[in-house]
Amino acid sequence: MSPAELADVVLTAARDILAARGLDQAVLPATATVERPRNPEHGDYASTLALQVAKKAGLNPREFAGDLARKLQEVPGIAGAEVAGPGFVNIRLDAAAAGELARTIVVKGREYGHHDALAGQTVNLEFVSANPTGPVHIGGVRWAAVGDALARLLRASGAAVTTEYYFNDAGSQIDRFARSLLAAARGEPTPEDGYGGAYITDIATAVVAKRPEVLTLPEPEAQEAFRVDGVALMFDEIKSSLADFGVHFDVYFNEKDLHDRGELDAALARLRAQGHVYEADGAVWLRTTDFKDDKDRVVVRSNGEWTYFAADCAYYLDKRERGFDHVVLMLGADHHGYIGRMKAMAACFGDDPDKHLEILIGQLVNLVRDGQPVRMSKRAGTVVTLEDLVDAIGIDAARYALARYSSDSPIDIDVELWTRAKNDNPIYYVQYVAARAAGVARNAAEVGLTRGGPADFQPELLTHPKEHELLKALGEFPAVVRSAAELREPHRVARYLEEQVGAAYHRFYDACRVMPVGDEEITPLHRSRLWLNDATRVVVENALGLLGVSAPERM
Incomplete structure (x- = not known):
């Protein structure tokens, strides 16, 4: 039960x-x-x-x-x-009712832990969304791990989820990027406000190889060429590195499309119709203070140019008109100020900000080696990148470490801790449970011990206190999945694995032999314990899968 x-x-x-x-x-x-x-x-x-x-x-x-x-x-x-x-x-x-859970888990397999509490919700989940001016830095990697885990949790809870990456190829940051590429291609120093690092030289070299004539063009045309081709190359690299990290997006949305399709004008018209737009000092404003923002926001500057906030308005409206009833934005630690304005903007459209828009803010991440922060990437020059993190501790450890803590807490990732094969390394401790359970199943098969079919299972034989303890831990998994999804806290899954399943399984393993000893005959109790062992493997594999982490069969 x-x-x-x-x-x-x-x-x-x-x-x-x-x-x-x-x-x-x-x-x-x-x-x-x-x-x-x-x-x-x-x-x-x-x-x-x-x-x-x-x-x-x-x-x-x-x-x-x-x-x-x-x-x-x-x-x-x-x-x-x-x-x-x-x-x-x-x-x-009683033992039979408690033990029955092991049969349920094994029979359900990958579906165990899934539920339909969020069925009917359509969620647009946007995360990472770094501008294509450099490799994904460690802060963005945190959202990659947490965002992807959250998407998996929401889907396991019955929600229809679309993951989305928003980028732009315009604006001052992109102009600085293009100037930096052009300077690198010419062998000139990096512009004072430009981007440095070996990746700039790599991309500049690739652009020149593709378009040798670019260095003979007048500067405005050369800079435009580096902007177009450089952004494309940089974004391809970003997508590739995220894919290697196990993160894939359903939609890649370009801000430029909002401009080209006239969606900023449409959004402004909608806001005017709602009665929240006014003009002052030659600019067009949105009266967000009507909805508790600290000040009104400019939508169109006095020179006629759209603001970034105008694009935010259009993008939110685009998502809502695509049929998403819940828009979730995952933003970096420097975006706390966005919450009030974005919530007010949703209200200006006539939406309920508490129902239709959710903003999650992630805190800073540091990579630490020998007790000292790793300050610099060899390739990026100024930041620690996704590749640096993966090179230091591996993909599984990186994803688990980033998802293991509440996203509103800053974290230090200790390279020494996350790479050692000891139980104080959280990912090693949890993956060892998966590997040990798989090993028991392999060894059992070698001596002819099999579970048999569901009808052969005798749950009433699981009477040992450590068996009962493990069953109770495994039974908590669906509730953990539900709370982690509803509270947007993937770290609950990791802590559940460590504090409940891992500890209970190791105590069960030490106290209750699954395998017959020596010439001992295989008994129904051995088979029942094998069901419980295999149920543990199912839960650990399912839980790690929600975090995008593998459950190895050998370690």
């Missing part, structure tokens, strides 16, 4: 109690939950349903909890239920 199934049993029992008393069942929630008590002596699971609804139904909470406990004791698979405190109900499962 899974926690979700037990919660349904509790809710059904509560309905029956209220119906028998002639009381209104509408006071009950649509779904119930059960939790694992901190102290295992208090039972396998606890329900607070009586505390939540008793007074609404006109009952004493402890009295209602007593009725609920007596009703639950009649349910097959529940070994006991008792009232605790002001109205808690502590529940114990």
Whole structure:
């Protein structure tokens, strides 16, 4: 019996109690939950349903909890239920009901942990979105890992998700990039406000190889050529490096398309129609202070040029008109100021900012070696890049390290820690569980120990406390997936693997032999434990998959 199934049993029992008393069942929630008590002596699971609804139904909470406990004791698979405190109900499962979860997990396989709590939501998830003026730096890599993990979690929760990367090939940053390329191609020093690093020379060389005549062109034409071809080469490299990191986007959206299709004009017209646009000092403004922004925002400058904010408005409207009911933006640590203006902008369009727009801000990441920050990339010259991080600790460790912490906390990634084959290395500790479980299955097959079919499983044999502990840990996985998706916190999956599954599996492995010893005959208990071993492998593989990390079969 899974926690979700037990919660349904509790809710059904509560309905029956209220119906028998002639009381209104509408006071009950649509779904119930059960939790694992901190102290295992208090039972396998606890329900607070009586505390939540008793007074609404006109009952004493402890009295209602007593009725609920007596009703639950009649349910097959529940070994006991008792009232605790002001109205808690502590529940114990029998071995067969608890062990049944292992069969459920193995049979469901890759689908175990998935749910439909977010079914019907259409989500546009934008992350990374670095301008194509250089390689993806370590801050962008954090959003690559976290954003991709969040997309996987949302899909596992039933949402329809489109991942999107927004870039532009215009503006002052791109002009500086083009000037830097031209200077490098001519062998001149980097412009004072330009970009340095070996990658600039590499791209400049590639442009010249493609268009040898570029160096003979007048400077404006040469700079334009380096802008067009250089941006294309840089962006191809960005996409390639992200793909190598396991991150693929459904849509690559160019800001230039908003201008070319007249979407900025259309967005301004929509905002005018909503009554939030005015003109002052020769410029066109959006009155975002109507919706708690700290100041109104310029949309069109006095010289007639569109602002970046105007493009933000048009891009948001474009997403909404493509049918996304929830727009999620993942922005860097220097973008805190964007939250108020973007929320106000959504309100100016007539949307509910709390429903339609969500902005997540990521904090800084440092790569540390020998106790000192790694300050510089050999190739980029000024920043630590995605390639630097991967070269230092590997793809799996990089993705896990970046997703393991709450994104609103700054982190230091210690090269020594994340590369050593010891249990204090979080990725090694978790992947070792996957590899050990796979190894047990291989060794079992070599001596003729197989699970058999689902009908051959005897869950009632799993009576050891460490077996029960592991089953309870595995049963938490769907709830962890749900909370990680709804709270936008992929790190919950990593911490679950380390603190619950990993610890419980190693204790099970030490206390409960899966393999027969010597000439010992294979028994149904060995087979039942193999089911539990393989269920653990399924959960670890599924959880690591949500983080974009592999579950090796050997280490």
